[in-house]
Amino acid sequence: MSPKMGAEDPLKVPSPGPLDKPEKPALRLRSVSKNYGSVVAVAGVDLLVNEGEFFTLLGPSGSGKTTLLRLIAGFERPDAGRIELGGRDITSVPPHLRDTNTVFQDYALFPHMSVADNIGYGLRVKGVSRQAREKRVQRALAMVRLAGLGHRRPNQLSGGQRQRVALARAVVNEPEVLLLDEPLGALDLKLRQEMQIELKQIQQRVGITFVYVTHDQEEALTMSDRLAVMANGQIEQIGSPVEVYERPATEFVAGFIGIxxxxxxxxxxxxxxxxxxxxxxxxxxxxxxxxxxxxxxxxxxxxxxxxxxxxxxxxxxxxxxxxxxxxxxxxxxxxxxxxxxxxxxxxxxxxxxxxx
Amino acid sequence: MEGFWTRMLLRLWVALILAFLFTPIVLIFVYAFNTSNIQSWPIPGFTTKWFASTWDDPDVRRALTLSLQAGLTATGLALVLGSCAAFAIHRMTWFGREVVSLLFVLPLALPGIVTGIALNAFFSFGGISLSVWTIVVGHTTFCIVVVYNNVLARLRRTQGSLIEAAMDLGANGFQVFRDITLPLISTSIVAGAMLAFALSFDEVIVTTFTAGAQNTLPLWIFGAIRLGQRLPEVNVVVSFVILVTIIPVLIAARLTGGGGTGRVPAAR
Incomplete structure (x- = not known):
């Protein structure tokens, strides 16, 4: 009986893609905490997400992953700690001035606007000219394979199509960091698996840093460059999918990811x-x-x-x-x-x- | 499946109830076209002469003007106050919220006579002479409620994430309100205004206590019936009031999706 201990770990290498480049932090959290009354939602989280990385926050419901995402987006203010975006302190910057965009779990498409107007809204409030806007909206529609559906209303689309509009609406602004809050949660299994692949491909094509929240361990393993496993408002382990799966740091991680x-x-x-x-x-x-x-x-x-x-x-x-x-x-x-x-x-x- | 006779009896029963509810209203419309000024059945002939004479009646005109003035002003005030109150209550997470909300709705639930007497006592206490403005104040108390209820119901049904999504996309507070909040609640505001106007236009009790020597249309009707005078004109005016009251209510019901978001004005 000699379980393998420490020493040289062959699994430390294989994070593919973006990590080959010189690493530059897109997003950095320093001891960020958030309480709701006596409930501790996020307890002193330190996190570093590299530019162009697909980073996942994985955890069960109530683990603080969504709160952490909302803190990054600016919908919540941390009680303590610092949030830096591209090296700039944004801890007290309101959401509309942050260079982040969010794909919401319920998509949050504006029901009174057409699909194209939804996608173009971010550009519109930033004062991008109509012509430039239209061009970028068309490109975004094509990217999510919805070309020709720009005139429709959100309620005329299927669940999967709405999901894509939500993605296009966020990506079209080319944010520093794109935040995704369980974006595939409402889709059925088959569509979910298709969208996992598509999302990953889009992320690689546009090269935007993704911070992705999910409770689905398979999704996290499939899509992420690196992931953080969260429990009780804290990060249990950060690593590549292979590291986290093969070398769980805690019993919680071992139990949450896989059997x-x-x-x-x-x-x-x-x-x-x-x-x-x-x-x-x-x-x-x-x-x-x-x-x-x-x-x-x-x-x-x-x-x-x-x-x-x-x-x-x-x-x-x-x-x-x-x-x-x-x-x-x-x-x-x-x-x-x-x-x-x-x-x-x-x-x-x-x-x-x-x-x- | 129920038998043939059961079904027939049920249909007859429904027809009787509908007749009970609506015959008096239909009768008023019919009498408005009665050639005789004595109300008897069947009407001896058909005429539209009462419409002309009603229109030319200076008393009716004055009452109509006052009703419109009071109704439109009260509706305008209710729009501003009611929707502001709805926004405040919707945003608030304070423990006393339900109590405050109840206080806003109370004027509609209170018997009109209570509101009326209270306002009347207050005006004479404050030395305020009764005028179109005291009517407006009286009507605003319950008009606020329908606007408030409509807007609050819509705000509660609106996804909270839409506001966040707009902020997330770079919209500042004003842009969020202009582009997202206002378009989403606009029909509820219009519906609230329609219901408020309808409520005001046929109100009798509170008006009785807050009007001075002037008459609104309902007060004119009331007086004319009591004196037993100009009954054909009364029928014309009543028909008019019914239309002006029902049409906004129907439009409002459409705007709010037919669901019971607004209080039915007839409850008052």
Missing amino acids: SNVLLRNGVRFVVRPEKIQMVAEGEHAPAGMTVENGQVVEVIYVGMSSRYVVRLDRGEQLVAVRQNMDAVGDARKFEGRPVRLAWTPDDTYVLDNGR
Whole structure:
């Protein structure tokens, strides 16, 4: 039993894209706090988002992620701390003078304006000439694949189309930082997945820094360059998707992102991810060099591509193992209710920080 | 499914109720075209002569002018005060908000006679002589309520994020109000004004206590009926008042989406 500890971490490298460039902070938060009465919404958050980065704030509801976004947008004032945008202190700058734009969860499209007028509103109040405005609005419409729908009213559009208008309305202003508050929350799964890809592509094309709030861990892993996992108004961990998933800093992160298989052995708490666990039937041999624990399958959950096997270990804990469904029926027959051995390489485990 | 006879009986019942509600009103319209000045059924002939004579009656003209003056002024005041109050209450997060809101609405719920006597006592206490202005004050007390209710209901139904979105896009306070808030609540303001005018135009009780020697149209009607004089003209004037009252109410109902956002003026 030797869960991997510290040393050189091969996962520290792979943040792709924008981080290759010389890093320049687009947004910086210094010990930002916000209370509502006795409720602490954001408790001393430090954060640095690089220019051109797709940065995600991930957390359950009530973790403070939306409050943090509203603080950045200027809808709320922090009780303490500093917010800097492009190196400039904007802590007490009102929202209409901040170079940020927001995509709202409910889209907040102006119902009495056409789609084109919605998209052009930011340019209009900034005094951009009609001609320049029209050009940029048309370009924005094309970018979100809504060319030709500019004359419509928001209520004549589908949910996915409204979402795109909201995005175009924010992006067209070319803000320093674009804030997105669970923008895909109201869409169905299929559309959501399409929009995830599209959003990411648009972000890469326009090169604007995105700060994206979501409670959906899959969304966060798919889209982000880096993400911050939040709980109780604090940041639990900041890192690339791979880092956060493979090397969760706390038990909370381990449990919130993916399935948490936490074990305590020899006084060390560690995580082993379900897809790293091999299941060995009775009478078969576990591969050499792997840690092996005995247990019994208590439940098989079929989830399409794979199945989840819930195994009660002889030492008391429950672990979840995931198996590709090469032969779902055969596997289920082979394992359901049977004693099994679970095996994993010590390298695939990760020790949690103690003290939580 | 209910049987044939049950359905027939139900329809008959509904027809009877409608007849009960609307026959008197229809009758007034019919009598307005009566050739005889004695109200009897059936009317002996059809004429429009009463319209001309009513129009030429200086008393009716004076009353109409006063009604219009009082109604329009009260509506104007109610528009300003009512919508300001609605904005304030909507923004406020203070614990006494519901109490203040109730105080605004109270004049509509209070019996007119209470408002009327109270105002009358107040005016004589303050040595203020009764005039068109005291009528305006009396009418404004309840006209505010309909404007306030309409605007507040609309503000509450309006997404809060729209205001934030406009600010986020760079609009300052004035631009947000001009481009977003005002267009979104404009129909509720118009509807409130229509209802307020309709309320004022057919008000009798508060007016009785706040008018001096002058008559508004409803007061003129009241007086004429009591004296039993000029009944054909009364029918013409009543028909007119009904139209002027109902049309704004219908328009207001349309503007607010038919939902019961405004109080029905007939409640007063």
